[in-house]
Amino acid sequence: MDNDAALRELSDAVTAGVPGVVTASKIAVGQLTLSCEAADLTRVLTFLRDNATAPFQQFVDLAAVDWPSRVRRFDVVYNLLSLTRNLRARVKVETDESTPVPSVIDVYRAAGWYEREAWDLYGVLFSGHPDLRRILTDYGFEGHPLRKDFPLTGYVEVRYDAEQKRVVYEPVSLTQEFRTFDFLSPWEGAQYILPGDEKARAADAAKQNPAAAPAAPPKAN
Numbered sequence: 001m002d003n004d005a006a007l008r009e010l011s012d013a014v015t016a017g018v019p020g021v022v023t024a025s026k027i028a029v030g031q032l033t034l035s036c037e038a039a040d041l042t043r044v045l046t047f048l049r050d051n052a053t054a055p056f057q058q059f060v061d062l063a064a065v066d067w068p069s070r071v072r073r074f075d076v077v078y079n080l081l082s083l084t085r086n087l088r089a090r091v092k093v094e095t096d097e098s099t100p101v102p103s104v105i106d107v108y109r110a111a112g113w114y115e116r117e118a119w120d121l122y123g124v125l126f127s128g129h130p131d132l133r134r135i136l137t138d139y140g141f142e143g144h145p146l147r148k149d150f151p152l153t154g155y156v157e158v159r160y161d162a163e164q165k166r167v168v169y170e171p172v173s174l175t176q177e178f179r180t181f182d183f184l185s186p187w188e189g190a191q192y193i194l195p196g197d198e199k200a201r202a203a204d205a206a207k208q209n210p211a212a213a214p215a216a217p218p219k220a221n
Contacts, residue, residue: 036092041093042106042107049080049108059080063118064121066146068148068149072096074122075093076092077092100126100127101124115129116131142156157170
């Protein structure tokens with residue numbers, strides 16, 4: 001059985017094993033993606049972990065995706081691996097900034113730190129998590145830096161103050177009130193010829209006007 005056929009079999013098994021729960025199923029790039037409501041997440045993951053068709057013993061990771069234009073702006077994606085069948089599957093749920101997703105620590109213990117990371121970087125809430133606090137950003141950090149509406153400069157900057165002998169936090173201060181970017185690489189727009197460029201330009205000119213190309217030197221007898 002090829003990989004896609006095995007994934008289709010798995011999709012059918014999930015649909016039958018947890019009826020009325022899967023809202024979308026898709027196979028792409030050698031992976032099965034199942035969508036469901038957050039309230040049904042634990043049931044779907046438990047079935048995938050314990051089913052006989054392809055038990056997904058390993059919780060690979062959890063990721064969040066931010067779609068600011070949507071009412072439920074976040075996708076929360078759970079990536080799983082079946083060690084016995086060498087199959088990969090992911091489960092997706094949607095949520096907003098204030099609606100928590102149930103923690104799946106009771107299904108996969110490894111999800112604990114990943115849920116903390118999603119809370120820290122995106123602000124996704126997880127109900128039932130025993131220790132939902134920041135894990136990557138600094139103490140006292142405000143906001144969630146991987147949201148698409150979070151400014152690239154952040155809100156505070158950190159430096160060591162030699163007089164106070166400690167690290168201090170200050171509001172970000174941009175030295176230029178207005179900045180313009182031309183999005184060119186350092187080599188574009190140069191007013192000089194870089195070494196080697198004269199050969200390329202001569203070859204381009206010869207292609208455009210073969211008659212003007214210099215004659216080939218005579219062959220030696």
